[in-house]
Amino acid sequence: xxxxxxxxxxxxxxxxxxxxxxxxxxxxxxxxxxxxxxxxxxxxxxxxxxxxxxxxxxxxxxxxxxxxxxxxxxxxxxxxxxxxxxxxxxxxxxxxxxxxxxxxxxxxxxxxxxxxxxxxxxxxxxxxxxxxxxxxxxxxxxxxxxxxxxxxxxxxxxxxxxxxxxxxxxxxxxxxxxxxxxxxxxxxxxxxxxxxxxxxxxxxxxxxxxxxxxxxxxxxxxxxxxxxxxxxxxxxxxxxxxxxxxxxxxxxxxxxxxxxxxxxxxxxxxxxxxxxxxxxxxxxxxxxxxxxxxxxxxxxxxxxxxxxxx
Amino acid sequence: xxxxxxxxxxxxxxxxxxxxxxxxxxxxxxxxxxxxxxxxxxxxxxxxxxxxxxxxxxxxxxxxxxxxxxxxxxxxxxxxxxxxxxxxxxxxxxxxxxxxxxxxxxxxxxxxxxxxxxxxxxxxxxxxxxxxxxxxxxxxxxxxxxxxxxxxxxxxxxxxxx
Numbered sequence: 001x002x003x004x005x006x007x008x009x010x011x012x013x014x015x016x017x018x019x020x021x022x023x024x025x026x027x028x029x030x031x032x033x034x035x036x037x038x039x040x041x042x043x044x045x046x047x048x049x050x051x052x053x054x055x056x057x058x059x060x061x062x063x064x065x066x067x068x069x070x071x072x073x074x075x076x077x078x079x080x081x082x083x084x085x086x087x088x089x090x091x092x093x094x095x096x097x098x099x100x101x102x103x104x105x106x107x108x109x110x111x112x113x114x115x116x117x118x119x120x121x122x123x124x125x126x127x128x129x130x131x132x133x134x135x136x137x138x139x140x141x142x143x144x145x146x147x148x149x150x151x152x153x154x155x156x157x158x159x160x161x162x163x164x165x166x167x168x169x170x171x172x173x174x175x176x177x178x179x180x181x182x183x184x185x186x187x188x189x190x191x192x193x194x195x196x197x198x199x200x201x202x203x204x205x206x207x208x209x210x211x212x213x214x215x216x217x218x219x220x221x222x223x224x225x226x227x228x229x230x231x232x233x234x235x236x237x238x239x240x241x242x243x244x245x246x247x248x249x250x251x252x253x254x255x256x257x258x259x260x261x262x263x264x265x266x267x268x269x270x271x272x273x274x275x276x277x278x279x280x281x282x283x284x285x286x287x288x289x290x291x292x293x294x295x296x297x298x299x300x301x302x303x304x305x306x307x308x309x310x
Numbered sequence: 311x312x313x314x315x316x317x318x319x320x321x322x323x324x325x326x327x328x329x330x331x332x333x334x335x336x337x338x339x340x341x342x343x344x345x346x347x348x349x350x351x352x353x354x355x356x357x358x359x360x361x362x363x364x365x366x367x368x369x370x371x372x373x374x375x376x377x378x379x380x381x382x383x384x385x386x387x388x389x390x391x392x393x394x395x396x397x398x399x400x401x402x403x404x405x406x407x408x409x410x411x412x413x414x415x416x417x418x419x420x421x422x423x424x425x426x427x428x429x430x431x432x433x434x435x436x437x438x439x440x441x442x443x444x445x446x447x448x449x450x451x452x453x454x455x456x457x458x459x460x461x462x463x464x465x466x467x468x469x470x471x472x
Binding site: 031032 | 379
């Protein structure tokens with residue numbers, strides 16, 4: 001009795017027991033491996049017993065998708081060069097996207113009050129705490145606890161998790177917190193009633209808080225309620241990642257080349273702030289398509305960084 | 311088959327299967343109904359072999375469950391140890407009970423276990439308050455108890471675990 005209270009206290013307040021947890025985590029790996037067998041067998045059966053016609057069909061579909069993706073890539077190349085030129089003008093450091101590690105979701109936490117998943121990559125594969133988890137469509141969560149061969153990932157829909165986001169259309173910033181009502185949704189916290197956020201807006205990660213890589217799609221706004229009795233607008237959003245359907249995910253490192261250098265470069269030019277608001281006010285409004293806003297985004301983003309750090 | 315031996319491996323195997331069942335993925339709508347397999351197996355062994363499987367075993371089993379679930383270390387351990395203590399003090403009467411009465415006791419014990427882990431998780435900030443539907447897990451556990459009881463008793467007798 002006393003022992004368990006002591007253990008609970010030690011684990012919740014200090015990190016003495018991390019080693020114990022880590023080494024005992026070795027023992028749990030086979031249990032999860034076994035529990036995952038049915039799912040793997042069903043995937044294997046899907047792979048093996050697939051008809052020739054289905055394969056041809058899938059091949060054609062994939063080729064089509066590749067064509068579309070390549071077309072978009074070509075557009076992107078132009079945008080990227082524009083972007084880098086604008087960045088060079090601002091002397092902002094080039095965005096380096098880190099290492100990508102693929103993983104599979106092998107289990108879901110059975111706890112009602114939290115939303116977490118277990119992935120089949122752990123410390124042995126180079127996973128570390130705070131890494132971002134993505135699927136093919138968008139941001140899913142971040143690594144919360146690393147075990148030898150597996151890791152627990154807290155999803156962005158967990159009620160204890162807040163994701164710094166911004167509206168892709170106009171750069172409006174907010175924090176998206178997981179819904180408390182047990183449904184896989186996000187709520188934007190403390191957004192003033194006058195904020196320009198409408199239904200259908202795409203929310204992307206803003207990179208503030210330096211946990212998640214910037215500009216990955218996070219959620220789509222599904223509902224905006226302006227209640228005069230409430231100080232803030234009630235805004236709900238649905239994650240674009242396929243939270244409960246996907247199995248294949250990837251882990252992405254956020255590579256900050258040098259935090260102190262970035263702080264200096266971010267804090268120094270105060271004039272960027274006024275320049276950005278100029279861009280924000282004049283140039284952005286008439287253009288509403290996403291390609292235009294993504295060109296103007298670095299400026300807005302730099303302003304955001306100065307605001308946070310100043 | 312080793313007759314009349316201590317056959318600890320039967321107990322360990324039953325625990326292992328209980329852990330497996332505890333982490334097998336469940337559909338979202340059925341999460342509230344998830345039976346507490348480890349607690350049920352623990353109650354059975356504590357009741358059947360009180361001189362062998364006591365509070366210490368329950369504590370270890372709970373610790374293992376904590377690591378498996380990734381929850382706070384010692385949380386399930388404490389809850390299971392308390393359940394084991396109650397079972398130990400009741401085991402003479404429990405053995406005399408009919409299946410239905412036993413199920414009633416299991417309902418109360420698992421309900422207590424769920425309540426305790428729920429409170430502790432909230433107190434430790436590992437979870438947020440939700441509705442009380444998670445207590446349905448106690449109901450499904452009590453419903454499954456008679457079958458589990460018969461199965462484990464059969465196992466215990468055929469392998470001579472004592």
